[in-house]
Amino acid sequence: xxxxxxxxxxxxxxxxxxxxxxxxxxxxxxxxxxxxxxxxxxxxxxxxxxxxxxxxxxxxxxxxxxxxxxxxxxxxxxxxxxxxxxxxxxxxxxxxxxxxxxxxxxxxxxxxxxxxxxxxxxxxxxxxxxxxxxxxxxxxxxxxxxxxxxxxxxxxxxxxxxxxxxxxxxxxxxxxxxxxxxxxxxxxxxxxxxxxxxxxxxxxxxxxxxxxxxxxxxxxxxxxxxxxxxxxxxxxxxxxxxxxxxxxxxxxxxxxxxxxxxxxxxxxxxxxxxxxxxxxxxxxxxxxxxxxxxxxxxxxxxxxxxxxxxxxxxxxxxxxxxxxxxxxxxxxxxxxxxxxxxxxxxxxxxxxxxxxxxxxxxxxxxxxxxxxxxxxxxxxxxxxxxxxxxxxxxxxxxxxxxxxxxxxxxxxxxxxxxxxxxxxxxxxxxxxxx
Numbered sequence: 114x115x116x117x118x119x120x121x122x123x124x125x126x127x128x129x130x131x132x133x134x135x136x137x138x139x140x141x142x143x144x145x146x147x148x149x150x151x152x153x154x155x156x157x158x159x160x161x162x163x164x165x166x167x168x169x170x171x172x173x174x175x176x177x178x179x180x181x182x183x184x185x186x187x188x189x190x191x192x193x194x195x196x197x198x199x200x201x202x203x204x205x206x207x208x209x210x211x212x213x214x215x216x217x218x219x220x221x222x223x224x225x226x227x228x229x230x231x232x233x234x235x236x237x238x239x240x241x242x243x244x245x246x247x248x249x250x251x252x253x254x255x256x257x258x259x260x261x262x263x264x265x266x267x268x269x270x271x272x273x274x275x276x277x278x279x280x281x282x283x284x285x286x287x288x289x290x291x292x293x294x295x296x297x298x299x300x301x302x303x304x305x306x307x308x309x310x311x312x313x314x315x316x317x318x319x320x321x322x323x324x325x326x327x328x329x330x331x332x333x334x335x336x337x338x339x340x341x342x343x344x345x346x347x348x349x350x351x352x353x354x355x356x357x358x359x360x361x362x363x364x365x366x367x368x369x370x371x372x373x374x375x376x377x378x379x380x381x382x383x384x385x386x387x388x389x390x391x392x393x394x395x396x397x398x399x400x401x402x403x404x405x406x407x408x409x410x411x412x413x414x415x416x417x418x419x420x421x422x423x424x425x426x427x428x429x430x431x432x433x434x435x436x437x438x439x440x441x442x443x444x445x446x447x448x449x450x451x452x453x454x455x456x457x458x459x460x461x462x463x464x465x466x467x468x469x470x471x472x473x474x475x476x477x478x479x480x481x482x483x484x485x486x487x488x489x490x491x492x493x494x495x496x497x498x499x500x501x502x503x504x505x506x507x508x509x510x511x512x513x514x515x516x517x518x519x520x521x522x523x524x525x526x527x528x529x530x531x532x533x534x535x536x537x538x539x540x541x542x543x544x545x546x547x
Contacts, residue, residue, distance in 0.1 A: 143200060144203075239304060433463070
């Protein structure tokens, strides 16, 4: 794609990076073939190629965003399916992030939108705020029909109860053999996840400790920052990024870290991008690069670094049909797809492929809250494809997907690490006891 940025414009690091990305695009349109929103809406501007043109026009001509541009950019899921499909290696992820940041700086959204996005930014990235709001929501749930549609849908998505934690909160969870741990890792426990599904972090810690790995959970780490990053709130996101980078880097230097473990694929994708985000920051460039290099999805780390002790199956033991939902941030963002499937197969259960498994379930961070109509259509398609193969369990590696899919099916859905923990000596997940 031909570009026309001025020399002055290219002095800006983001413009310089985006210009290189734009030049790789050859207008082929392969991206549209796998774009969930283009498939649903059929509008060129609701596909990656159309959005690329919109972003190019804004950046190149230094134009403020308008209502039309915002509508189509907001409809992007950031599922990155287009990046998997693109034959030219266009890094759409970095381009759409730049476009969203430009929108946030140049466009004044309607008052209701500003309030809604600010609310989500504050509440979803802070576990204490989230739990408080969730409890208050129970008081108004019976009267949700009197609220605007979007607010009513948000109330429906809020948890009705909170699972009890079985592990006490610690900074360090020692390996089973405390004197000779084979490795030391930091665990990102997430913001919403540790409130609504603490069993995911607990399964991760148990599994790692049982395989003689020490786990550290620094108290300073609150959120990965991806939520604000994808909302275009650059200042808030970068503030969080810097706290995380400094905290983990200090831990790495003082006590040693073999890896930083993420068990939420959306968070992991952002952590792995810290190096790019701070590529021109003299104070954080080196630190951010190291943090990105240390970051591993839990399944990636288990596959590469741990000899898992799977329990031998008894002759009369029940086997399950497990449908593996490959979260977009996992398969497209981190390029991890086969690894979780291979680990699940080692449990000796049957692992099933979901038809059109490359398409998003509609969760996508805050997308199912801000673009609920499209998200619900994607969810309906996803559930239909899952139920076609008649699984007994659904497995995935992202809390957003778990929450989204669970609201529309009675099939139990578990994080992949819960299943691996169970089949290596951990407890049977409670959701399966009934």
